[in-house]
Amino acid sequence: MSQQQYALEKLQAIQTRILEAERASRRVTGSVTLIGASKKQSPALLMAFAEQGLKDVGENYLQEAIGKQIELGSTELKWHFIGQIQSNKTKLIAQHFSWAHGVDRLKIATRLAMQNPHPTPINLMIQLNLDSEDSKGGVSAAMAPKLANEIHEHLSALEAPAGGARLRGFMAIPRARKSIQDQKAVFARAKQTLTKTNRDFGLSLSELSMGMSSDLEAAIHEGATMVRIGTDLFGSRD
Numbered sequence: 423m424s425q426q427q428y429a430l431e432k433l434q435a436i437q438t439r440i441l442e443a444e445r446a447s448r449r450v451t452g453s454v455t456l457i458g459a460s461k462k463q464s465p466a467l468l469m470a471f472a473e474q475g476l477k478d479v480g481e482n483y484l485q486e487a488i489g490k491q492i493e494l495g496s497t498e499l500k501w502h503f504i505g506q507i508q509s510n511k512t513k514l515i516a517q518h519f520s521w522a523h524g525v526d527r528l529k530i531a532t533r534l535a536m537q538n539p540h541p542t543p544i545n546l547m548i549q550l551n552l553d554s555e556d557s558k559g560g561v562s563a564a565m566a567p568k569l570a571n572e573i574h575e576h577l578s579a580l581e582a583p584a585g586g587a588r589l590r591g592f593m594a595i596p597r598a599r600k601s602i603q604d605q606k607a608v609f610a611r612a613k614q615t616l617t618k619t620n621r622d623f624g625l626s627l628s629e630l631s632m633g634m635s636s637d638l639e640a641a642i643h644e645g646a647t648m649v650r651i652g653t654d655l656f657g658s659r660d
């Protein structure tokens with residue numbers, strides 16, 4: 423099978439899963455954005471997917487992502503940084519990505535805003551650490567509303583040299599759960615955090631980045647607006 427044919431079939435299969443999950447949860451068709459989580463996948467494969475209609479890609483590692491951007495040249499792809507953000511990397515992230523999903527403190531948000539060279543704001547997502555895992559970044563659901571308000575207020579008052587940054591919502595990478603009930607329960611906590619943040623502080627954050635290959639249906643049921651799919655889209659990473 424050609425790479426083009428492979429990309430088309432994989433893309434259609436995931437788009438069908440998303441569509442069916444939207445229908446099953448009475449969500450508006452097209453309300454969930456597919457982000458291809460393309461770490462460790464080759465630029466050629468990524469190009470094949472872009473040619474078959476993939477619009478959004480997520481990368482975890484900065485140098486790997488920049489290498490792919492150079493190899494791919496001008497595509498219409500929208501790039502999301504979905505890895506952990508160290509403060510010495512914010513300048514390159516602001517240059518090379520239109521979304522940053524791993525924001526976990528005010529300093530990171532401020533640096534991304536100040537270092538964004540583009541006329542449009544970089545979109546920020548605060549990472550939730552829903553299972554209190556030391557190995558993962560992010561803030562607890564209890565701390566998240568206050569941090570979101572702090573970041574929102576600070577970004578509104580900031581005089582950035584170019585487009586600055588805009589807080590859009592939350593992202594979560596909960597640990598894998600087997601049953602769909604357990605998956606739904608943890609994603610529901612992310613949704614509740616978003617609702618509480620908007621209610622307590624009068625914000626209008628709308629985005630929830632959650633759901634991967636094995637739990638995208640549960641995430642969409644609980645209100646995901648973006649799912650990040652690696653294995654079931656591109657194939658295994660080895």
Ligand SMILES: *Cc1c(COP(=O)(O)O)cnc(C)c1O
Pocket residue numbers: 459461482504505595634635636650651652653654
């Ligand atoms: C790798 C990765 C994904 C995709 O995981 P799969 O299980 O392969 O679909 C999603 N989000 C993040 C942050 C990742 O690192």
